[in-house]
Amino acid sequence: MAHIVDTHVGKRIRQRRWLIGMTQQKLAELVGIKFQQIQKYETGANRVSASRLWDIAESLGVPVGFFFEGLEPAGSEAAEAGNMVPSDLFADKEAMDLVRSYYAIPEAQRRRLFELARVLSDVA
Structure with a gap:
């Protein structure tokens, strides 16, 4: 093992x-x-x-x-x-693809996406 x-x-x-x-x-x-x-x-x-x-x-x-x-x-x-x-x-390929895609977004839009995700997670 x-x-x-x-x-x-x-x-x-x-x-x-x-x-x-x-x-x-x-x-x-x-x-x-x-x-x-x-x-x-x-x-x-x-x-x-x-x-x-x-x-x-x-x-x-x-x-x-x-x-x-x-x-x-x-x-x-x-x-x-x-x-x-x-x-x-x-270890999840989908999660890694998501992270790779996130960093491919221009910084200004990436920041807005991050804030949206934070708001959505607070509501959930």
Whole structure:
């Protein structure tokens, strides 16, 4: 069974890759490995070594710490709180497509869309 940290890191790799519209094949080429290995990293089936994580971070344009963001120690209040946002939100392709589309909107219109979403969520 995969360790929770390996699974989290894999989800964050997939999240960032989807967000920038990169394929597993392209990431694998940039890192110098086979795309099947990227698949295994993203599912948490294989652990990512420190040097490989460094290469992946460079290829995806994020600091290494990005892959650990949102990881809460077991038993912590944040981990146990009934957060309304699912912990695997970015594992959902539809959610990632929505985020990518949102950032493709010009900033002024994006701000108005954000305010509309905030009002609608307050009413719900």
